[in-house]
Amino acid sequence: xxxxxxxxxxxxxxxxxxxxxxxxxxxxxxxxxxxxxxxxxxxxxxxxxxxxxxxxxxxxxxxxxxxxxxxxxxxxxxxxxxxxxxxxxxxxxxxxxxxxxxxxxxxxxxxxxxxxxxxxxxxxxxxxxxxxxxxxxxxxxxxxxxxxxxxxxxxxxxxxxxxxxxxxxxxxxxxxxxxxxxxxxxxxxxxxxxxxxxxxxxxxxxxxxxxxxxxxxxxxxxxxxxxxxxxxxxxxxxxxxxxxxxxxxxxxxxxxxxxxxxxxxxxxxxxxxxxxxxxxxxxxxxxxxxxxxxxxxxxxxxxxxxxxxxxxxxxxxxxxxxxxxxxxxxxxxxxxxxxxxxxxxxxxxxxxxxxxxxxxxxxxxxxxxxxxxxxxxxxxxxxxxxxxxxxxxxxxxxxxxxxxxxxxxxxxxxxxxxxxxxxxxxxxxxxxxxxxxxxxxxxxxxxxxxxxxxxxxxxxxxxxxx
Amino acid sequence: xxxxxxxxxxxxxxxxxxxxxxxxxxxxxxxxxxxxxxxxxxxxxxxxxxxxxxxxxxxxxxxxxxxxxxxxxxxxxxxxxxxxxxxxxxxxxxxxxxxxxxxxxxxxxxxxxxxxxxxxxxxxxxxxxxxxxxxxxxxxxxxxxxxxxxxxxxxxxxxxxxxxxxxxxxxxxxxxxxxxxxxxxxxxxxxxxxxxxxxxxxxxxxxxxxxxxxxxxxxxxxxxxxxxxxxxxxxxxxxxxxxxxxxxxxxxxxxxxxxxxxxxxxxxxxxxxxxxxxxxxxxxxxxxxxxxxxxxxxxxxxxxxxxxxxxxxxxxxxxxxxxxxxxxxxxxxxxxxxxxxxxxxxxxxxxxxxxxxxxxxxxxxxxxxxxxxxxxxxxxxxxxxxxxxxxxxxxxxxxxxxxxxxxxxxx
Numbered sequence: 001x002x003x004x005x006x007x008x009x010x011x012x013x014x015x016x017x018x019x020x021x022x023x024x025x026x027x028x029x030x031x032x033x034x035x036x037x038x039x040x041x042x043x044x045x046x047x048x049x050x051x052x053x054x055x056x057x058x059x060x061x062x063x064x065x066x067x068x069x070x071x072x073x074x075x076x077x078x079x080x081x082x083x084x085x086x087x088x089x090x091x092x093x094x095x096x097x098x099x100x101x102x103x104x105x106x107x108x109x110x111x112x113x114x115x116x117x118x119x120x121x122x123x124x125x126x127x128x129x130x131x132x133x134x135x136x137x138x139x140x141x142x143x144x145x146x147x148x149x150x151x152x153x154x155x156x157x158x159x160x161x162x163x164x165x166x167x168x169x170x171x172x173x174x175x176x177x178x179x180x181x182x183x184x185x186x187x188x189x190x191x192x193x194x195x196x197x198x199x200x201x202x203x204x205x206x207x208x209x210x211x212x213x214x215x216x217x218x219x220x221x222x223x224x225x226x227x228x229x230x231x232x233x234x235x236x237x238x239x240x241x242x243x244x245x246x247x248x249x250x251x252x253x254x255x256x257x258x259x260x261x262x263x264x265x266x267x268x269x270x271x272x273x274x275x276x277x278x279x280x281x282x283x284x285x286x287x288x289x290x291x292x293x294x295x296x297x298x299x300x301x302x303x304x305x306x307x308x309x310x311x312x313x314x315x316x317x318x319x320x321x322x323x324x325x326x327x328x329x330x331x332x333x334x335x336x337x338x339x340x341x342x343x344x345x346x347x348x349x350x351x352x353x354x355x356x357x358x359x360x361x362x363x364x365x366x367x368x369x370x371x372x373x374x375x376x377x378x379x380x381x382x383x384x385x386x387x388x389x390x391x392x393x394x395x396x397x398x399x400x401x402x403x404x405x406x407x408x409x410x411x412x413x414x415x416x417x418x419x420x421x422x423x424x425x426x427x428x429x430x431x432x433x434x435x436x437x438x439x440x441x442x443x444x445x446x447x448x449x450x451x452x453x454x455x456x457x458x459x460x461x462x463x464x465x466x
Numbered sequence: 467x468x469x470x471x472x473x474x475x476x477x478x479x480x481x482x483x484x485x486x487x488x489x490x491x492x493x494x495x496x497x498x499x500x501x502x503x504x505x506x507x508x509x510x511x512x513x514x515x516x517x518x519x520x521x522x523x524x525x526x527x528x529x530x531x532x533x534x535x536x537x538x539x540x541x542x543x544x545x546x547x548x549x550x551x552x553x554x555x556x557x558x559x560x561x562x563x564x565x566x567x568x569x570x571x572x573x574x575x576x577x578x579x580x581x582x583x584x585x586x587x588x589x590x591x592x593x594x595x596x597x598x599x600x601x602x603x604x605x606x607x608x609x610x611x612x613x614x615x616x617x618x619x620x621x622x623x624x625x626x627x628x629x630x631x632x633x634x635x636x637x638x639x640x641x642x643x644x645x646x647x648x649x650x651x652x653x654x655x656x657x658x659x660x661x662x663x664x665x666x667x668x669x670x671x672x673x674x675x676x677x678x679x680x681x682x683x684x685x686x687x688x689x690x691x692x693x694x695x696x697x698x699x700x701x702x703x704x705x706x707x708x709x710x711x712x713x714x715x716x717x718x719x720x721x722x723x724x725x726x727x728x729x730x731x732x733x734x735x736x737x738x739x740x741x742x743x744x745x746x747x748x749x750x751x752x753x754x755x756x757x758x759x760x761x762x763x764x765x766x767x768x769x770x771x772x773x774x775x776x777x778x779x780x781x782x783x784x785x786x787x788x789x790x791x792x793x794x795x796x797x798x799x800x801x802x803x804x805x806x807x808x809x810x811x812x813x814x815x816x817x818x819x820x821x822x823x824x825x826x827x828x829x830x831x832x833x834x835x836x837x838x839x840x841x842x843x844x845x846x847x848x849x850x851x852x853x854x855x856x857x858x859x860x861x862x863x864x865x866x867x868x869x870x871x872x873x874x875x876x877x
Binding site: 338340404405406407431432433434436437 | 602603604605607608611622629630631
């Protein structure tokens with residue numbers, strides 16, 4: 001056996017947005033790098049998550065726009081909502097990007113190994129290849145980026161037919177007349193938004209006292225009202241206790257806020273995720289697992305020297321960009337480049353429902369609980385010229401500052417395309433701007449981003465257009 | 467032409483000062499006499515007035531930062547000039563010869579000094595030229611709040627930029643909060659030193675370490691002074707204090723014994739022409755000693771009014787340097803706090819300080835019979851380099867005479 005061929009500086013296990021980015025960075029730094037993937041390059045993000053859902057939600061946006069075309073003086077009519085065609089487009093988008101990742105890895109000279117990798121201890125990996133053959137490889141550094149999968153709800157085990165996970169929701173076997181979405185987080189709300197737009201009767205069940213519970217309370221409230229107007233029923237503060245299928249419908253019993261029953265043809269389970277920590281050979285290492293996630297240090301290192309974990313498998317927030325960032329910082333740390341630990345307060349998060357949600361940092365509530373004397377500013381899109389012209393007056397921008405230091409503790413946006421704007425605040429945080437620099441920044445007119453400027457001004461009692 | 471504004475020498479011996487706040491921002495018009503900034507010198511906050519009209523072109527020193535006297539702190543543009551003129555002026559500055567180290571955080575950097583001097587200082591192993599401190603706006607703000615000098619920190623951001631986490635490593639908690647004590651120690655608070663606190667510490671340490679002190683005490687009978695003060699204050703809206711009389715008595719004693727109105731310098735004895743009496747005033751930030759100048763020529767009520775005004779400005783931190791610099795003799799009175807007697811540390815460059823206690827009733831022997839007397843115990847601390855024991859005793863006798871025969875204080 002050619003030992004050189006099977007010896008690497010870095011082997012990344014998992015080809016999602018954490019893994020393949022880590023591999024590219026390692027290759028950039030001159031490390032001999034391999035990536036093991038048992039399914040499809042790009043991971044859930046690209047194949048079953050971020051990207052294909054955005055393709056579907058875009059279809060919903062187009063539908064919404066055409067339906068409201070008369071408002072803009074355009075006489076148009078929706079003759080047919082072809083969900084199959086929407087799904088086909090979504091798959092084509094994922095396919096295209098999947099090929100793109102393969103190209104990027106090739107370009108960077110990364111060895112892509114197909115199969116299921118298991119740690120064998122001492123820097124060794126056994127790879128079970130698709131044909132059944134097995135192969136041993138070695139690396140000085142092994143980065144686990146195996147991702148996560150949906151958390152199961154005991155009463156509702158997914159079957160792909162009438163109890164769906166996100167994956168089924170991306171490839172619906174048929175369009176149901178009604179759907180219960182269990183879980184009011186980002187994934188649940190995005191699918192609720194899509195399926196409602198294409199005509200499904202949607203009920204959202206959330207255990208916390210409000211949907212999007214990690215978002216600022218005002219944002220959650222605003223989204224709940226908007227979804228309610230679209231005809232989505234929301235049951236917050238409600239836990240699923242039991243479910244039974246009768247007459248072609250699921251009857252789901254909810255507890256909390258008084259027991260009651262909700263019914264639908266299909267249930268989509270989106271109640272959080274758990275890390276893919278099983279069958280990785282962790283038992284051959286000192287790697288510690290807690291609550292279904294690998295325990296890691298500031299630079300993604302595990303308890304086993306030479307083994308690292310990044311992305312969803314290493315714990316929340318379960319976001320592709322967090323995984324990519326951790327991949328880069330982990331590899332740079334390995335290469336001896338000073339890399340700073342991830343600051344969770346500077347990880348933005350977006351929900352692509354209608355209306356969209358984008359946020360970074362502390363909510364007002366958490367900022368106060370952390371002992372900050374806060375200054376809060378808010379500016380509604382209804383007072384923004386561009387938003388009015390676009391017919392996009394739903395939502396607002398909210399900022400939370402520490403009064404004494406002027407630090408931007410958090411920013412919370414709801415409205416059209418806010419996911420494209422939030423990075424303005426993230427950059428401000430990364431550069432450690434205070435309110436002074438944000439107020440002194442010139443925002444182009446007319447744009448919806450002016451609401452960001454105005455919200456900052458509002459926090460300091462200087463709002464201009466309110 | 468654009469003018470460079472430099473850190474003024476706000477106190478005689480000060481080599482540096484802290485810029486507390488800018489009252490004008492970039493682009494603001496400035497008229498002659500407008501207050502540009504507030505500068506904290508050794509002992510007080512001083513307003514920095516504009517000497518010429520114009521527009522602020524650039525601020526070179528952030529509020530909260532300290533810089534050496536003479537360091538450029540701002541660029542003032544003449545009417546019609548633009549930021550390009552400011553940039554041109556700054557370019558000449560940067561192109562200048564190597565410079566001495568300046569205070570922290572000076573942007574864009576070195577203050578020019580004559581080339582010859584710089585060569586010699588460099589040969590002498592002088593500090594590196596001050597570098598521009600790279601720090602995020604948030605780090606600058608936090609440093610100012612917590613009294614941390616950015617120049618002391620090593621930045622962990624891109625290109626050594628100081629960012630928030632570097633401040634957290636420097637000092638875990640803000641000054642006002644309770645610090646976590648290492649195990650076994652009690653909790654404590656760390657309050658950053660003010661400029662005034664540092665000055666008190668430095669000057670008094672120097673004084674006690676370098677001035678050979680000796681002390682003389684005297685009991686003064688003050689029945690007549692108390693009676694006179696009562697009479698004096700009757701029907702006056704502004705009452706004078708015992709201390710006002712004492713300052714007057716000190717001035718007259720200095721006038722009568724001018725050899726004691728001196729200061730030690732390495733080259734010569736400096737004898738003062740008038741009695742400039744520094745009066746210790748306690749403020750929230752610490753002790754400051756504003757000066758009643760030429761007190762021998764002022765009436766008790768003038769002295770009283772002057773001390774009241776000085777004390778008020780001292781407590782507001784608004785004393786001008788001329789109001790507390792120099793002086794030939796200090797008076798420190800803790801009588802109002804019920805202190806019977808104490809000794810004070812000489813306040814350099816002065817050569818003596820009188821510590822005044824409280825008036826107390828105590829038995830005395832008068833004409834061979836016991837009686838009740840009102841006694842004020844005063845202790846004179848003296849710089850032995852400048853004043854010998856016999857001279858100090860002569861001065862103290864003159865002082866006691868003035869206090870005990872107080873009508874002389876009124877004429």
